[in-house]
Amino acid sequence: MINTYTKFWSNYFNIKGKSTLSDIIVSLVGNLFLYLMVYTLGGLLIPVTWENGFLIFLNVFKLILAIPTITLFIRFYNSKSHK
DSSP states (O other): OHHHHHHHHHTTTOOSSOOOHHHHHHHHHHHHHHHHHHHHHHHHHSOGGGHHHHHHHHHHHHHHHHHHHHHHHHHHHHHHHTO
16 A cells, blocks of 8 residues: 555655556555645644645645646556556
C-alpha cells in the first residue's frame, strides 16, 4: 500500500503509464487521510486570526492533491481503452 502511494506521487505528471483500480482506491484513501490530518491539525493549532491564511493554504493543498489524481485517472482510462 505504501509502494502504491509512493508510485502515485512519483508519477505526478506521467499520463502515458498504466494504472489499476487498486491504485486509484489507495491514492484516494491516502489523499483523504492526508487532507483530514492537515485539516484537523490546522483547526486545532491555528489561531482564529490566521483562519483566512489557513483556508488559502488548504485550497493550494487541495490543488496539489488534485493534479496527480487527475493524471492517475487519465492513466487508468488509457490502460482500459487500449485493451
